[in-house]
Amino acid sequence: MSDPTSEMEWQLRKLMETAAGDPARQITIEMVRHVARRRMIAAVAAAVAVVLIGGAGAAVAARTAARQQVSATGLPSGVPRYYFEQGFTNSGDHFMSVIRATATGAVTATVRCPGQGSHLRIASIAPVGPHTFFMLCQNPPTAAVSKSRIYGFRLTSSGRVSSYFPVRGGALGTLGAYSLVATPDGSRVAVLVSPGSNGRSSPAEILVIDTRTGGHSLWLGPRKVLGKVYFGFDEASFTGNGKELAILGPARCIRGKNAPKCRSTAGEEVRAYNIAGPGGQLGQGRIVLRQSAIMPISLDYINDAIISLDGSTLTLTEVGGGGLNSGFVEVLAVSTKNSKNRRVIFKMNTGNGFSYRWFSADTLRRHFIIAAGPGRETKNGWINRGRLVPLKPNQGDDISIEAW
Amino acid sequence: MDPKAGEFAAFVELRQRALQRTAWLLTGDRAMAEDLVQTALARTWPHWERIKRRDDPEVYVRRVIVNTWSTWRRRRWRREEAVELVPDSAAPGDVAAEVAVRVAVRSALGALTDRQRAVVVLRVFDDLSEVQVAQVLGCAVGTVKSTMSAALAKLRADSRLADLMERQAR
Numbered sequence: 001m002s003d004p005t006s007e008m009e010w011q012l013r014k015l016m017e018t019a020a021g022d023p024a025r026q027i028t029i030e031m032v033r034h035v036a037r038r039r040m041i042a043a044v045a046a047a048v049a050v051v052l053i054g055g056a057g058a059a060v061a062a063r064t065a066a067r068q069q070v071s072a073t074g075l076p077s078g079v080p081r082y083y084f085e086q087g088f089t090n091s092g093d094h095f096m097s098v099i100r101a102t103a104t105g106a107v108t109a110t111v112r113c114p115g116q117g118s119h120l121r122i123a124s125i126a127p128v129g130p131h132t133f134f135m136l137c138q139n140p141p142t143a144a145v146s147k148s149r150i151y152g153f154r155l156t157s158s159g160r161v162s163s164y165f166p167v168r169g170g171a172l173g174t175l176g177a178y179s180l181v182a183t184p185d186g187s188r189v190a191v192l193v194s195p196g197s198n199g200r201s202s203p204a205e206i207l208v209i210d211t212r213t214g215g216h217s218l219w220l221g222p223r224k225v226l227g228k229v230y231f232g233f234d235e236a237s238f239t240g241n242g243k244e245l246a247i248l249g250p251a252r253c254i255r256g257k258n259a260p261k262c263r264s265t266a267g268e269e270v271r272a273y274n275i276a277g278p279g280g281q282l283g284q285g286r287i288v289l290r291q292s293a294i295m296p297i298s299l300d301y302i303n304d305a306i307i308s309l310d311g312s313t314l315t316l317t318e319v320g321g322g323g324l325n326s327g328f329v330e331v332l333a334v335s336t337k338n339s340k341n342r343r344v345i346f347k348m349n350t351g352n353g354f355s356y357r358w359f360s361a362d363t364l365r366r367h368f369i370i371a372a373g374p375g376r377e378t379k380n381g382w383i384n385r386g387r388l389v390p391l392k393p394n395q396g397d398d399i400s401i402e403a404w
Numbered sequence: 405m406d407p408k409a410g411e412f413a414a415f416v417e418l419r420q421r422a423l424q425r426t427a428w429l430l431t432g433d434r435a436m437a438e439d440l441v442q443t444a445l446a447r448t449w450p451h452w453e454r455i456k457r458r459d460d461p462e463v464y465v466r467r468v469i470v471n472t473w474s475t476w477r478r479r480r481w482r483r484e485e486a487v488e489l490v491p492d493s494a495a496p497g498d499v500a501a502e503v504a505v506r507v508a509v510r511s512a513l514g515a516l517t518d519r520q521r522a523v524v525v526l527r528v529f530d531d532l533s534e535v536q537v538a539q540v541l542g543c544a545v546g547t548v549k550s551t552m553s554a555a556l557a558k559l560r561a562d563s564r565l566a567d568l569m570e571r572q573a574r
Contacts, residue, residue: 011569019509020425029413035446
């Protein structure tokens, strides 16, 4: 008698053979060399740009000084002097996490998860005040998640890592955490937990940690109910007092056989949740913004939403166009009181609409980093009065996390 | 052509088709699979001298492919999909049946976690040993086994896939 598993693997392999089919195009050595050369040129260009920026920076700074207060580093007042960047190494087989100077792009420190011979990698990072970051350290994604731990580190005034420290209450064990956010003073952090992580049949969860006491409060997300609108969790940000979380996610009807009809605009929503208590079941939350109120839901979507510390404004990234040559990325500031009150902070045409990107805000939610653009020409920079000031690496394609 | 370039060119010519097929099973998208293989090969090329000294350089290339794919997946603009243009020519064979298999396999693999998907593709389709899969994914052999077992259990529960396998077995 044949082994049923082997039999299944054999059958599966035959189906996969059929499904994989024949590639439409042959990849030639010339194509590979072209891509490799572009990567090398981009690296050289970045180095040249740093030199040029050094020379041109003084002239630019002199011109902008009349309008903006400029710090000794040549950066406008309040712009973080250093940022965290995690990207691929040249060999492409592992990540490198570094601190870079905003003004020059120079690497001032490398960052790692603490512990001798630690194989943990940084899965998410949150700035907490000037020159301090909290980071979620986890086993690599290719391994079973067996350990998650939140650590912090501080930078010196010259951008070096002065110390690593475990965050109180940050030992998360095998929890399937995937995103870390923090209040500006670092007194409260929240991690989003994947639905059904650790094999449990559970909804999405939010774990809130008081870093002064180490106390945990666990909030259970909404459950999927047939015929009801379900709101999923994609991304969160704290208001300044740490009592509310603004969460971006899709709102959609859960349909099924014999399920009652339900109505949903099927777009993204931002909902505010009060997480000041000891934990429990989260309700439907307060709807702060509906995508349909500000943009078409068929072609565009909101990829990020960060709430201001006073809760009055949402800063959103809108990915739009949908067509092959008409894609764009827009950063919008939208009032939480009246969504008609909005302004465009930055807009970039992405051409073919296929983009990778990163978007994050500083602790005070005043300065934003964005890496966006078409395919292999992704730009990376911070937004200054509607323009993108380049950050290293120039090509945002290789970035997995950026924060300041 | 210098010997290094010649050996690498030969590797690309010989293995690009197999690598693209693996990449399709990971991504479920032809254009992205092509991009993935090109990117992985471009990242491999500068280090080819070192890589080719290994027993099996292809395992290394597959590792770069899986890691690159894993990064692309983690980047949060994953909801965008490259548009695939339909070729304007008659396709040979039973297209409807092929499409049905493609859709079913893509959907079944899509229901797996990233790691489960990588293990199934590398172990079942690429026929790598458990040790090799562990090398590619940078994890323990035991983890490969348990992941494979969980993945097969999930695939077994997929009725469309089960139906196709049953028809195939007849």
